Amino acid sequence: DADVTQTPRNRITKTGKRIMLECSQTKGHDRMYWYRQDPGLGLRLIYYSFDVKDINKGEISDGYSVSRQAQAKFSLSLESAIPNQTALYFCATRGGEAFFGQGTRLTVV
Amino acid sequence: QKEVEQNSGPLSVPEGAIASLNCTYSDRGSQSFFWYRQYSGKSPELIMFIYSNGDKEDGRFTAQLNKASQYVSLLIRDSQPSDSATYLCALYNFNKFYFGSGTKLNVKP
Numbered sequence: 001d002a003d004v005t006q007t008p009r010n011r012i013t014k015t016g017k018r019i020m021l022e023c024s025q026t027k028g029h030d031r032m033y034w035y036r037q038d039p040g041l042g043l044r045l046i047y048y049s050f051d052v053k054d055i056n057k058g059e060i061s062d063g064y065s066v067s068r069q070a071q072a073k074f075s076l077s078l079e080s081a082i083p084n085q086t087a088l089y090f091c092a093t094r095g096g097e098a099f100f101g102q103g104t105r106l107t108v109v
Numbered sequence: 110q111k112e113v114e115q116n117s118g119p120l121s122v123p124e125g126a127i128a129s130l131n132c133t134y135s136d137r138g139s140q141s142f143f144w145y146r147q148y149s150g151k152s153p154e155l156i157m158f159i160y161s162n163g164d165k166e167d168g169r170f171t172a173q174l175n176k177a178s179q180y181v182s183l184l185i186r187d188s189q190p191s192d193s194a195t196y197l198c199a200l201y202n203f204n205k206f207y208f209g210s211g212t213k214l215n216v217k218p
Contacts, residue, residue, distance in 0.1 A: 031204075033205075035208075040117065040210060041210060042197065042208045042209055042210035042211055043153075043197070043206075043208040045205060045206075045207075050204070056204075058205070088150070090152060090153075092206070094201075094206070096158070097143055097155045097158055098143070098199070098206050100152035100153050100154075101152060102152055103150075103151070103152050
């Protein structure tokens with residue numbers, strides 16, 4: 001099993017729908033991150049968390065929210081999805097370097 | 110100005126040649142640097158990290174750091190077609206990872 005697990009792996013949703021992407025980790029790391037990746041733009045930070053009580057906005061947090069339910073779980077929500085949120089989303093943890101989940105490919109139509 | 114800059118490529122090299130990938134960064138105080146490899150649609154995977162000025166070798170890979178000039182490079186010796194991927198340069202600063210947009214490497218048989 002992967003150390004950092006994202007669900008779902010692929011999702012197609014309609015404009016205006018609420019969607020949640022989930023991330024769980026077995027590495028015991030405190031620090032967790034959500035990134036989105038778009039062609040030519042690299043990985044951009046959406047939110048990050050140091051523990052369940054410490055949530056921080058990244059460079060592109062508008063339109064997103066997060067919840068740190070436990071040390072091992074960090075969820076990303078799109079309250080009302082729009083087409084320009086179509087992207088590849090990665091969850092990561094930090095233990096020295098960044099460890100990534102497998103990614104969630106989200107398409108908003 | 111972006112924290113981390115990379116040439117997007119593509120960089121094409123023949124099989125067996127040395128591939129040289131470069132990255133510059135803006136914050137002179139940055140201390141921790143990473144190179145990740147990413148195959149299309151997959152998650153980034155760590156190749157090397159480097160914290161000190163100079164060279165660090167691991168198998169066919171050599172990372173080079175020059176803090177005075179604010180650049181990091183990755184050399185891949187004896188390049189193989191399986192090395193064809195996008196290479197992401199990253200640094201860790203202010204409790205966050207910053208990623209370049211990646212350089213696409215093509216190794217031609």
